[in-house]
Amino acid sequence: MSSHLSPGSFTGTSPVWLKEPEDVNALMPELWSRTAEKRDGELHIGGLSVPELVANVNTPAYVLDETDFRERARAFRDAFAPADVYYAGKAFLCTEVARWVDQEGLCLDVCSDGELSVALRAGIDPERIGYHGNNKTAMELRRAIVAGVGRIIVDSFEEIERVGAITAETGTPARVMVRVTAGVEAHTHEFIATAHEDQKFGFSIAGGAAFEAVRRVLAHPGIDLRGLHSHIGSQIFDTAGFEVAARRVLALHAKIAAELGHVMPEMDLGGGFGIAYTSQDDPRPAAELAAGMREIVAHECRGLGIEEPHLSIEPGRAIVGPAMCTVYTVGTVKQVALDGGVSRTYVSVDGGMSDNIRTALYDADYSATLAGRASDAAPVLARIVGKHCEAGDIVVKHEFVPGDIRPGDLVAVPATGAYGRSMASNYNHALRPPVVAVRDGVARTIVRRETVDDLLATDLG
Structure with missing residues (x-):
């Protein structure tokens, strides 16, 4: 049964349910779709390398495990x-x-x-x-x-x-x-x-x-x-x-x-x-x-x-919720000093509340993993945030990530199939990401990424 902890149930700067992982590269299978796995640090879904997949469609992208x-x-x-x-x-x-x-x-x-x-x-x-x-x-x-x-x-x-x-x-x-x-x-x-x-x-x-x-x-x-x-x-x-x-x-x-x-x-x-x-x-x-x-x-x-x-x-x-994840590219990493001599690592990615509003809307919790490589660095507590002009633009409030996370890394967030794409918006005139279905080593884009032409089509000038 979920513990359904109340807001504020934290130890230091992390919620009490979030434990430091023994292996920061490992997946928790219960959070991911059934074909998701790590191979030498690379996330694979449906028999496909996620880094290779998003190299063709760019990020952010929704990956749907058919x-x-x-x-x-x-x-x-x-x-x-x-x-x-x-x-x-x-x-x-x-x-x-x-x-x-x-x-x-x-x-x-x-x-x-x-x-x-x-x-x-x-x-x-x-x-x-x-x-x-x-x-x-x-x-x-x-x-x-x-x-x-x-x-x-x-x-x-x-x-x-x-x-x-x-x-x-x-x-x-x-x-x-x-x-x-x-x-x-x-x-x-x-x-x-x-x-x-x-x-x-x-x-x-x-x-x-x-x-x-x-x-x-x-x-x-x-x-x-x-x-x-x-x-x-x-x-x-x-x-x-x-x-x-x-x-x-x-x-x-x-x-x-x-x-x-x-x-x-x-x-x-x-x-x-x-x-x-x-x-x-x-x-x-x-x-x-x-x-x-x-x-x-x-x-x-x-x-x-x-x-x-x-x-x-x-x-x-x-x-559909567990069947999809969202893949982002890290843009910036910064340390922010907090009271009590501790700091939080802020990891900014190339999406945010325009592709997943649930954290901002419902105070929802999510998890994340480094998707493109293995790391030997010790885990650090991080907050994964979006690129939008809102302080509440948070994707994952609390997660342990490798201490050497850096710009250009891929980060994947599981369990985004429900309400991610369906509640996505053009806030800050963002282009809504594609949905790519994967199965048995084959990828198909079933909802394409929006273009600037799409964005301007309803703007009569």
């Missing part, structure tokens, strides 16, 4: 069968990755018209697409309904009326789930916890809004209500939080059947399973998570005397 991605997708698919597993498009989505999701038998969640466009371009059956979002426009809903999206997760009374109006106008039925808040807050960062009451998503079960939302959905003949949807948070390491959520959601499920006469065939309990960013994180295998959630649902349904609805889950970052 084998790892597919194996994690299959692990969730098989562990949770016959439940449906929905890949989180918001974590990272491009046409090629959408095809991998489809090929491995997963469904796909989208939460914008742009993500839907990518999914349809990839040839995914619309019936296997779910559409999230707390403020879908009438235009977005119309496109999704006409395209035949398998489920729209409705999130407001206004949205219910919009969907009802579109189905009446077009004669096209819409399949929906009602997103509910179960009053359970997972142990996670405040800004990514999503089931407590004071937030923008869903209808409250406790306050009666969820029951009313279902009543209004059932009043529209063109809407096919499939079930309830719950999501308790993100970066969750066990199934304990799902027990209370499932109890409350299934109790509402039973109440709707008894009082409104509608037996819903499905239920989505969310997921948002955690990954290892540092040694303090201890994610559970997919099979263990599946067994825990399956027993929770079965137990609650037995207690209520109802049939188990068809379950779907959403692993969140757990598939």
